Amino acid sequence: MANLLIGDIHGCYDEFMQLLEKASFSSSDTLWLTGDLVARGPKSLEVLRFVKLNSAQIRLVLGNHDLHLLSVYAGVAADHKKDHIKQILSAPDCDELINWLREQPLIQIDDDLKLIMAHAGISPQWDLATAKKCAYDINAVLTSDIYPLFLDKMYGNFPDYWSEDLQGFDRLRYITNAFTRMRYCYEDGRLDFYCKDSPEKAPSKLKPWFMLPRKIPQDYSIAFGHWAALNGKGTPDHIYALDTGCCWGGKLTCLRFEDKKYFRKRNIEAKLNK
Numbered sequence: 001m002a003n004l005l006i007g008d009i010h011g012c013y014d015e016f017m018q019l020l021e022k023a024s025f026s027s028s029d030t031l032w033l034t035g036d037l038v039a040r041g042p043k044s045l046e047v048l049r050f051v052k053l054n055s056a057q058i059r060l061v062l063g064n065h066d067l068h069l070l071s072v073y074a075g076v077a078a079d080h081k082k083d084h085i086k087q088i089l090s091a092p093d094c095d096e097l098i099n100w101l102r103e104q105p106l107i108q109i110d111d112d113l114k115l116i117m118a119h120a121g122i123s124p125q126w127d128l129a130t131a132k133k134c135a136y137d138i139n140a141v142l143t144s145d146i147y148p149l150f151l152d153k154m155y156g157n158f159p160d161y162w163s164e165d166l167q168g169f170d171r172l173r174y175i176t177n178a179f180t181r182m183r184y185c186y187e188d189g190r191l192d193f194y195c196k197d198s199p200e201k202a203p204s205k206l207k208p209w210f211m212l213p214r215k216i217p218q219d220y221s222i223a224f225g226h227w228a229a230l231n232g233k234g235t236p237d238h239i240y241a242l243d244t245g246c247c248w249g250g251k252l253t254c255l256r257f258e259d260k261k262y263f264r265k266r267n268i269e270a271k272l273n274k
């Protein structure tokens, strides 16, 4: 009956399967996946099929690459060759996979476990009720008939500051960016999308989002992925960075929430090349 939290899989299906075995994943467990199931790694189609098939015991959030796949499918964004998502787009079950994917949320909250998960994190400007409402609004538009229009308007770095007064696509763009792309913030909570350095090298005016004072209740843990350069390190207690860059030759990480035990699987090709 364990809750197993796994970082960004990014098409690394073989490592995902090996990690489930290593963590003794069984039919009574719940898997929490931080999103970015697809792109970069070689087997995105296999990952999507597995997650959809086992969705009754999986809690998933969408990442920026999952949203990009939806955009390519909807015809509003270009396919990057390095993403290896062609297999998905030409698969016989493509429509079913995509329609299932766009029903997935941007946040998972378990009030008994006191655990929250989002792909990049939770905006420091949001309390829990606001985060829930914002995630709900993206889910509503993604599951509507106008979802291609939303995806077309989704790209861009602004607005970078949350306000209750934001409206329409500006509001939806801020929400999507905070949940799926955020790394650094200014002291006042404004988002930055330009700095790619690790926290030691970043300008002092920028702080990782999780180092700012939070409005989320202190007794809740937060799990997130997206930021492979952290390599799982440098977060405060009860904040878990789970993307350890498997698709970049790093590892796929699983955290068993009950006893905080970690399981890891190295990228298979990186292992072979060693």
Ligand SMILES: [Mn+2]
Binding pocket: 036, 063, 064, 065, 119, 180, 225, 226, 227
């Ligand atoms: Mn990501």
